[in-house]
Amino acid sequence: MSRILIAECKQEISSFNPVIGTYDNFSIRRGSELLTYHQGRETELCGALQVFADSHVDVIPTYGAVAPSAGPLDQQDFERLAAELLDTVTPHLAEADGMYCCLHGAMGCTEELDPEGYLLQQIRRSAGPDFPIVISQDLHGILTHRMLEHSNGLAIYHTYPHVDLADTGRRAAYLLLQVLAGAQPVVARVRVPALVRGNELITASGVYGETIRYCQALEEQPDILAAGMMIGNPFTDVPELCSQAIVVADADPDLARNEALHLAAEFWEHRALMQPDLVSVEDAVAQAAQYSGPVLFTDAADAPSSGATGDSNVLLQALHASGYSGQVLAPLVDAPAAYMAHDAGLGARIHVVLGGSLDSRFAPLDLEVEVTQLGDGEYLCESWNTPQHAGPTAVLESDNLTIVCVSRSVPFIDRSVFIAHDIHPNNNDLIVIKSP
Incomplete structure (x- = not known):
C-alpha cells in the first residue's frame, strides 16, 4: 500500500494592499485535523482524500495553513509558518512514497516573493530528487520556475468563478497515483505576456472558457496527464507574473511543448477580448x-x-x-x-x-x-x-x-x-x- 503525505499552504495576496498580513491571519491544522476539517467540503484536499481512499492509499496528514486573501505576509511570520510546515513534513518523508501539496500560487511576503517555491525547494532538498511531489494551484496562481523545478506536476483549476476545487484535488491525486504507477511527467510551460480581466473570463460563457475546455479535452488523452491555462493575479506584483499555458505529458516533452504552444497561441489571439469594459x-x-x-x-x-x-x-x-x-x-x-x-x-x-x-x-x-x-x-x-x-x-x-x-x-x-x-x-x- 502506497503512503502519501498531504499538506497545504494557501493564501492570495495583493501587493498593493497597505496592510501587512500576519501569522494570526492563518488557520493552522495539524495531523488528523486536516482530515477532519476537509471531510465533506468543496476543497482540493477533500477531493484528493476521496481518490486516495478509493485507491486504498495510506494518507499521512501533516500541516495545513490557510488564510483569507490579504496584503503581503510579514517575512518573519512567513518564516515561522514555513518552519512549522517543514518541521512537520520532514520527519515523515522517509516513510512516504510521494506527496500532494495544495497551494494557491499567488502567495507573497514582504521579502520572499515566491514563498510557495521556497517551501517546495526545501521539501525537495530533504526528500531527494526522486521523491514524487504533485501540487495543485488556482488558475490565478503564478507558477514560477522554482515551483516547477521542485515538483513533478500539477493540477490547475478549470473554472472561474471557482467551483471545481474538489475536482482539482481529485485530478492532482490521480496524477500522483499515475506517477507512483510509473508515469514520467514532463511539464511544458509557455509564458504569455498578457494580464486579463473581465466577463470573458467567466469559463461557462466567455472566450477563456473555450481555452479551458481544450485543456479538459487534452486531459482525456492517454498521454496527457494534466493541462491548464493560468492567468495569474494581476494584483500580485512579482517578477514572474504573467499568463501561462501548462501541459503535463507522460514521457513526451515534444507533445507537452506543442500543446502548450497551441494553448498559448489561442489565448494570445483572444487577448483583446479579455479586458473589462470599464465605466466611470x-x-x-x-x-x-x-x-x-x-x-x-x-x-x-x-x-x-x-x-x-x-x-x-x-x-x-x-x-x-x-x-x-x-x-x-x-x-x-x-x-x-x-x-x-x-x-x-x-x-x-x-x-x-x-x-x-x-x-x-x-x-x-x-x-x-x-x-x-x-x-x-x-x-x-x-x-x-x-x-x-x-x-x-x-x-x-x-x-x-x-x-x-x-x-x-x-x-x-x-x-x-x-x-x-x-x-x-x-x-x-x-x-x-x-x-x-
Missing part, C-alpha cells in the same frame, strides 16, 4: 438610475478575495452624493464601524464614518445610521461550504443604503455574507459586489 463611477450611477430591476456594481479592484482591503467606499460615496433613490445593498470591511454598532446596540442610531479604515486613500463617508442587525460573523460560504470568520458584523441602514459591515476581511465571492444576515440581494435595486 459617475456614468455608472447615471445608468443605474434608468433601470428598475437589480443592477450590479462590480467593485473588482476592492475585492478581498484578490487581496484588497475591502474598505473602499467610492461607490457608496457616489451613490449617496448623486441622490440615487433605489435601494442599495453593499458589503464593507470596517472594523471600527462594526465595533461601534455593537457597543451602541441593536436599534441604536449612531454617527459613523464608513470606509478607509484600512486604506487611507479612501476618504470616510459620514453617515447617520440605524443598527438593524448584529452578528458574530460566523457563517458558511455557500460556494465552497467552508466556514467564514468575519468577526463582529453589523447591518447599518441610512435612508436607501443598507451596508453589511464586517470587521475581518472575508471573500465576498457570492451571496453568503448577505444571506447570513437574512438579506436577499434580489430585493434590492442595486448591489455592490466586491469580487473580480
